[in-house]
Structure formats: C-alpha cells, structure tokens
Amino acid sequence: MRLIKVSDYNEMSETAARLLYEKAAEKPEAVLGLATGGTPEGTYAALVRKVKAEPIDLSRLQTFNLDEYAGLSPSHPNSYYKYMERKFVQPLQLNKMQFHIPNGEAEDGEKEAARYESLVQESSGVDLQLLGIGENGHIGFNEPGTSFQAKTHVVTLNKETRAANAKYFKQIEDVPEKAITMGIGTIMNSRSIILIVSGKRKAQALKRLMSEEVSEDFPASILHSHPDVTIIADKEAASLL
Numbered sequence: 001m002r003l004i005k006v007s008d009y010n011e012m013s014e015t016a017a018r019l020l021y022e023k024a025a026e027k028p029e030a031v032l033g034l035a036t037g038g039t040p041e042g043t044y045a046a047l048v049r050k051v052k053a054e055p056i057d058l059s060r061l062q063t064f065n066l067d068e069y070a071g072l073s074p075s076h077p078n079s080y081y082k083y084m085e086r087k088f089v090q091p092l093q094l095n096k097m098q099f100h101i102p103n104g105e106a107e108d109g110e111k112e113a114a115r116y117e118s119l120v121q122e123s124s125g126v127d128l129q130l131l132g133i134g135e136n137g138h139i140g141f142n143e144p145g146t147s148f149q150a151k152t153h154v155v156t157l158n159k160e161t162r163a164a165n166a167k168y169f170k171q172i173e174d175v176p177e178k179a180i181t182m183g184i185g186t187i188m189n190s191r192s193i194i195l196i197v198s199g200k201r202k203a204q205a206l207k208r209l210m211s212e213e214v215s216e217d218f219p220a221s222i223l224h225s226h227p228d229v230t231i232i233a234d235k236e237a238a239s240l241l
C-alpha cells in the first residue's frame, strides 16, 4: 500500500480527483468504482472543476457505485442514487446508462444484489475503485465480520454506522437498517484502489489499517493483500501514525 500524506481535506480531494481524471483521460472506456459519504464530496467537486477546465471525452466512461440503502427509492433525497446524480452524473453530463448503483427499492434485495454483481462481472472490470473508510474499518457497507470472499449482498447496518450516517437524515430512526453493498471480494477484483481518509475521527481507523493485522474484524485490512492500493490521508487522519 502506498500512503500519500497531504495537508488537508482540500489537498486530499484534489489529489484523488487528479488520479480519477488521469485514469479517465488515459482510458476513455474506463470503469470507475465510486463511493459515497462525506469524504468523497470534495473529490467529485474537484473532478468536475478539472473536467470543466480541461475537458476530456467521458462518453464511454462506466461507473459502478459501491452501495445503496435498502428501502430508499432512487428519488429519495438521502439515497446514494440522488447523491451521485447531484454530485457526479449531472455535473459531468453523463448519460444515466453509464452510471450503475444497486436499486434500493428492489423488492427482493438478494436478487438485486445478484443482478448487480453480474453487471459488475460482465463489465470489463473496475479499473479504479475509490473508497472511503468507516470508523470501524468498514469499506462499502461491509461491516466487521464480513467474509473477505463476499460478493454483492444485503447487509444489516450496525448501530455505529447508522449513527455516523444519521447526520444526513432528520433522525437516526430514519436511517435504513439495511443496505446492498458490493462485497469485499467484488472490491478486491478492481485493478487499482484509492482510499481517501480525512479528519481526526478517522485517525484510529487509519492507524489500525497501517498495522500488520489482516482480519475480518477490520474489513479494510484486506487491502494489504491487494497489489495496487493508494491511500491519500490528510494530516488529521494521519495524526496517530
């Protein structure tokens, strides 16, 4: 794993955006794996600015998001579909057919997970996967204890994860209890991975990730076994290293 330490959130966002931009510029038919949450917001904004300043052809780009809340329709203001539409798909003027995310309102979540997994497998494979990390080491919505082999599946979110995401909802009770997420096995199939980490809140998780431990109790630790991982961490996140 390569660790790039940067000064702050802005520099982290600019650095990650540059890597995404370079991938899309060098391979117009690239498949990007995308994440949601607070951390990548600045990355998407920086990418949009860069594409506006130095336009590239994005018409053949394909994107696959990591996860979606189960039970939220794509039009729900807190769905990850809406998040991506607002911050990525519309500002980059992508066609909806280029953008993929699990359908949160599917009646049968496991069936939807299997459909989504097949879509990812049938693509040419994720070239570059952007990841954030949860305070408990989760990636996507793969909570501690998830098998490293798991493919896209339905997960029950634990209390801490729901609490961490409650700030986007009116109250914690409104945070869905389940989600559909790419599994760790799916994520590990991507050719390259960028993990972005920002703020004091993530310092402990980054410290644990940088230790030697590889354990299903700390999902992100599997990244030690991937051949091409770049971690971009700001000063606060790296403060315990």
Ligand code: GLP
Binding pocket: 035, 036, 037, 038, 039, 040, 066, 067, 131, 132, 133, 134, 135, 139, 140, 141, 161, 165
């Ligand atoms: C959510 C998402 C993850 C994200 C994590 C951290 O649970 N499913 O993909 O990495 O939260 O979010 P944040 O960046 O807001 O701290």
